Structure formats: C-alpha cells, structure tokens
Amino acid sequence: MSDTFQMKPNADRRREQHRCTCGARFEVGHHGDPLLTTVTVEVKCPACGKPHTIPVPRGTEKDLLVELAAGPEPETGGSG
Numbered sequence: 001m002s003d004t005f006q007m008k009p010n011a012d013r014r015r016e017q018h019r020c021t022c023g024a025r026f027e028v029g030h031h032g033d034p035l036l037t038t039v040t041v042e043v044k045c046p047a048c049g050k051p052h053t054i055p056v057p058r059g060t061e062k063d064l065l066v067e068l069a070a071g072p073e074p075e076t077g078g079s080g
C-alpha cells in the first residue's frame with residue numbers, strides 16, 4: 001500500500017513564486033525546462049481563487065503544481 005507514495009517522479013520540480021493581490025503567496029511547480037518555449041497558462045490563487053496568467057515551459061501546462069507558499073511573509077518595507 002505504501003507503494004502508491006513512490007509514484008512521484010524524483011526529478012527536480014522547478015518552483016516559481018507568485019504573489020496574489022489578496023496578499024497570499026503561492027508557488028507554481030513544473031518539470032519543464034525554462035529554456036524551452038513558454039506558453040501562458042491560467043492558474044488560480046489557492047487562497048482566493050483569483051486567476052493569474054503566468055508563463056510556463058510548453059508542455060508543462062497540464063502538469064502544474066500550485067500550492068500556497070509556506071513560511072512567513074517577507075518584509076518588503078512597504079506600508080501595510
């Protein structure tokens with residue numbers, strides 16, 4: 001039964017961090033090579049569902065991992 005957890009490929013999944021206007025940060029992971037042609041895809045913010053259009057390597061648009069970025073909010077020095 002634990003074999004089902006071995007299905008994930010071990011290849012490095014690139015993660016690109018994006019920020020939503022709702023204040024949430026989320027990461028989009030893919031297995032693509034960023035040197036390849038990119039296409040734009042629409043992903044939804046995991047926090048509020050707002051759509052974001054982002055570029056990803058062609059062919060990876062159906063294998064994206066979108067998840068909230070964990071960790072504390074980095075200080076940007078802006079006003080609240």
Ligand SMILES: [Zn+2]
Nearest residue numbers: 020022045048
């Ligand atoms: Zn959001």
